[in-house]
Amino acid sequence: MQKSTSIDTYALEFFLSLMETRSLAASADDFAVSSATAQRMLQKLRAHFADPLFTREGFAMRPTAKAERIAVKLRPLLAGLRRLGRDAEEDYSTRRETLRFAAYDNACASIFASLFPRLMARAPNLTLQFLQADERMFELLRAGDLDFVIYARQGLSPDLRSAALLTTPYVWVARKSHPLEAKARKNGFISPADAESFPQVIANAQPDRRRTPNGPAEGWFQPKHGRAPVLHLPFFLAAPYFLEGSDALCVLPRALAELALDPGRFSLLPAPANAPTLTMRLAWHKRTDEDPYFQWVRGLFEVLLREREAQHPAFARALSKSLTQKGGLSREETGTAGAGTD
Numbered sequence: 001m002q003k004s005t006s007i008d009t010y011a012l013e014f015f016l017s018l019m020e021t022r023s024l025a026a027s028a029d030d031f032a033v034s035s036a037t038a039q040r041m042l043q044k045l046r047a048h049f050a051d052p053l054f055t056r057e058g059f060a061m062r063p064t065a066k067a068e069r070i071a072v073k074l075r076p077l078l079a080g081l082r083r084l085g086r087d088a089e090e091d092y093s094t095r096r097e098t099l100r101f102a103a104y105d106n107a108c109a110s111i112f113a114s115l116f117p118r119l120m121a122r123a124p125n126l127t128l129q130f131l132q133a134d135e136r137m138f139e140l141l142r143a144g145d146l147d148f149v150i151y152a153r154q155g156l157s158p159d160l161r162s163a164a165l166l167t168t169p170y171v172w173v174a175r176k177s178h179p180l181e182a183k184a185r186k187n188g189f190i191s192p193a194d195a196e197s198f199p200q201v202i203a204n205a206q207p208d209r210r211r212t213p214n215g216p217a218e219g220w221f222q223p224k225h226g227r228a229p230v231l232h233l234p235f236f237l238a239a240p241y242f243l244e245g246s247d248a249l250c251v252l253p254r255a256l257a258e259l260a261l262d263p264g265r266f267s268l269l270p271a272p273a274n275a276p277t278l279t280m281r282l283a284w285h286k287r288t289d290e291d292p293y294f295q296w297v298r299g300l301f302e303v304l305l306r307e308r309e310a311q312h313p314a315f316a317r318a319l320s321k322s323l324t325q326k327g328g329l330s331r332e333e334t335g336t337a338g339a340g341t342d
Contacts, residue, residue: 122300167277
């Protein structure tokens with residue numbers, strides 16, 4: 001029979017710190033212990049889990065696959081233990097707070113507009129402040145000048161956490177009775193090649209103003225031939241109204257198009273099955289990961305999103321970690337700071 005080893009919550013908290021810092025010395029500093037004590041805790045963890053847990057990669061410690069799996073399960077368990085040690089929880093639903101978001105118009109309309117009435121009913125003293133997202137939004141999040149950022153393109157720095165809010169396909173938007181409607185009915189979709197002979201309106205709220213907008217999904221829908229786009233807009237909700245009276249096309253997230261556009265004035269033409277989809281994500285800084293109030297807020301968002309999904313399956317989210325799960329994305333899923341909600 002294999003000899004078992006006991007493990008305490010202090011050592012488990014140290015393990016999660018190592019998952020964050022990737023440095024034994026940095027975690028030792030965080031826990032105010034000597035390097036020898038830190039080394040002993042790591043050896044204890046390795047013995048308990050029967051795995052090296054971390055391997056040396058240059059000056060950093062790279063978690064093993066088993067360490068990543070352990071961390072995913074351990075974060076919510078330790079968060080629950082911390083909550084058990086607290087006094088009776090405050091009634092956060094009556095708390096007066098202002099939550100500051102950076103987002104683009106499509107995220108505000110597609111995600112929060114439909115949640116807003118129920119959110120206000122459950123947190124009547126809560127105020128939401130939405131600021132126009134730009135290239136400084138993640139910097140402001142780190143500085144504490146924002147509480148949340150809604151973004152789309154994958155990739156965050158390790159000090160940020162995120163979870164999916166909404167996944168939606170794209171559609172071509174055109175005026176009613178557009179020439180491509182017949183092809184969409186025949187084939188079931190419109191391809192970029194089908195759209196090449198028509199003027200293109202690009203709606204892409206790209207936060208880096210030094211880059212030329214390249215259309216949604218990194219330009220996947222942009223025709224490879226034909227004329228250049230006739231219009232670039234940073235506004236999604238305004239884009240369709242430039243299409244009326246012309247044969248121009250614009251690619252928009254379907255969730256937004258179905259919500260905001262009059263079907264008597266506009267046609268939504270499906271994209272091919274292999275076309276990219278858009279996943280909008282909520283990002284927050286790690287300092288609020290364990291804050292009880294922010295955990296409650298993210299938990300409330302989670303409840304409201306699940307209620308909406310049950311009523312409207314079109315608003316389904318991508319498979320993701322819970323909004324309330326400590327740590328958000330694993331570092332395997334993160335990279336450099338992400339770009340805009342296109």
